[in-house]
Amino acid sequence: MTDNKLLEVEHLTMRFGGLVAIDDLSFTARKREITAIIGPNGAGKTTVFNCLTGFYVPTEGRLTLSANDGPRLLERTEGFRISRNNGVARTFQNIRLFTGMTVLENLVVAQHNRLMDASLFSLAGLFNLKRYANAEKEALERAKFWLNKTGLYEFADWNAGNLPYGNQRRLEIARAMCVEPSLLCLDEPAAGLNPRESAELNLLLQSIRDEQGIGLLLIEHDMSVVMQISDHVIVLDYGKKIADGNPEAVKNDPAVIRAYLGEEEDDELPPEVAQDLHLDPKAQ
């Protein structure tokens, strides 16, 4: 089990001035597993992602990624290099596609570094040497593979911005997979999907886990997704980890139920406030 470790987060703390967004968080994500991070709004889930993918530099803590070629420390790597050297790819909560470019172009851009190396700083590309032509062909094949996988093949030449919402979500996953990551971070991939699309997404994520053999890190609010496909669930509340385990165990954890429903706190309200709330529930 231990040699299967992909990502080890130790004592991660992120402070913004006086606000502690993540407080001493430690967890492990493994290869060939889907690790879900859940928690109420503002619990610090996306902040964890931003620390992992180099958008924030953590205040404290160590993030170790053990990809194929030995462990690397993510918190010491400059932003964009995390994806380039360590293979951490991510999607965004509010989709960030290159909307003016076609679907296929989005997938080719994701393979920038491989193509850039092949094009020898564009010189080989400028004269269309064989070396670059082969690399481009390969990139195209990889893009086609993921287009098929996500069911977007027929939309390949559409502008990404013109795709329906559900397809945009899937395209973002395909784009991240074209980086050939060892860890894929998905920020609410099921947000705004209908039940059918959500079920398709489950299948897609499971097949990525089983066929590519990579680790997936998932932030999600849709419990049907979380409970069905994740192997391991971590619950955050106010930046602290309150539960960690398999889906069944987490679902029945009293601390989790309290964080989500906040049942006990209702009684602590002064009577006049509680009365106001009941009189005008919409004011909430």
Add this chain to the structure above:
Amino acid sequence: MSSLLTSSRVTPVDIAKELAFFAVLAVMMSIMILGVETVDRPTGLELALRWDLVLLAVCATVVGRLGLIVRREHLSRLLQAALIVISALMVFEMFVRFRDLDDRWVSPVTFDMATQSVGRAIFFICLIAIVFAIAYFSSAKGRPTGDEDESNKISARLQVAYRTNTKKVGMLGIAFFIIFPFIFGENRSAIDLATLVMIYIMLGWGLNIVVGLAGLLDLGYVAFYAVGAYSYALLSQHFGLSFWLCLPMAGLFSASFGIILGFPVLRLRGDYLAIVTLGFGEIIRVILINWYDLTGGPDGIASIERPSFFGLADFSRRVPEGVTRFSDLFGIEYSSMHRLIFLYYLILILALVTNFVTMRLRKLPIGRAWEALREDEIACRSLGINPTNTKLSAFAIGAMFAGFAGAFFATRQGFISPESFTFLESAVILAIVVMGGMGSQIGVVLAAIVMIGFPEMFRELAEYRMLIFGAGMVAIMLWRPRGLLSFRDPTILLNMSKKEKVAGEKS
């Protein structure tokens, strides 16, 4: 006119009222601005009354308003277009006359101007035809009529035709520019003008990399042009290096300046980047003015060496001992036009190289990364694209082409001074890119012809350059806010042909 009076909902009385109202308005606005002019006479400052101008202004307003009424009521496209053209001609006439002191009531100056030469007459007719076409095809919203669909279809079809045949249009354009000197071979001013336009086309294409592809608003592009020009001038004066050796060096120097400037400022975005590049452009100009020992300050650098025929022959009439004369090399009679035509072809080749490199780079990872960066920088970082290096490469390559253009400018003029590199130049180049449609190569050509060619052809109206420039910009922003030709061609297609893609987007 009869259809106007009978077939409409509005009565002639309504129309008359409206026209009268606008006539009064026009009188009130024009009488003080146009009607009275101070003239410097030997006896002192005198007031001159310009009733002809007021009359023209009022007539133009009334006729134009009538055209708009016809448009509003969907009466007759032909009448609408004719009225608007007449009104536009009156406005033009008014501007031309504004500079003339002796008021001539009878002969229209515009007519004299238009019939001065065949070329100008053709140009005038084209201009009128364009205005006519725009007026003919523009229709008011609401109350759609039968033929409105028709016009939309025509413009849509034109767009599709252009987009599917971009390559052919480009080839035709190149062919035209190649045979241009054969048509106007003896016309010195035509070649000069074409060369000037070509310099701006090249600058526009260079800036298009930075602004159009990478989406970095650069207001100081002329600085790199200046660096290129001064590099050549100084290297040639102090070290006696030839133009052919200095040309790549000028590009290299400019690219280095692009990197030096880019490194600290490229973390800025949008407006902030624009302000910093604006400042950089000014700094370069101020240095050129004040570093008297090196640059000659405001006096500039004179008698810069002219280019040789690839080091083989010289274009001068009298050549020093041991140097071949160009005309002797080919055994033809000497003509001072040879040098001009050679320069024209030189800038044509430089511009085409710029174009082809840009077109090729677009299809390479670096070009795709530029466009991706323009669309979403955060997503680029998450995909492992180094934003700083990518932006720097766009900046450096754009600057390099400006450097080439600058070296060419120096060798063509034979004299450079900081006055040639003011902010206005940057603004003009940027306007060419924006007007042409960001990222559109053919759009840049059209815009450069409009922005540089037209003002040179109408030197009489030089005073109104900025006025017409402003009006043109407003018009572009109203009707084609994304530029004349604002289409993005995909760099790679999988299933569809280009035609299908274009057709698919229309629906």
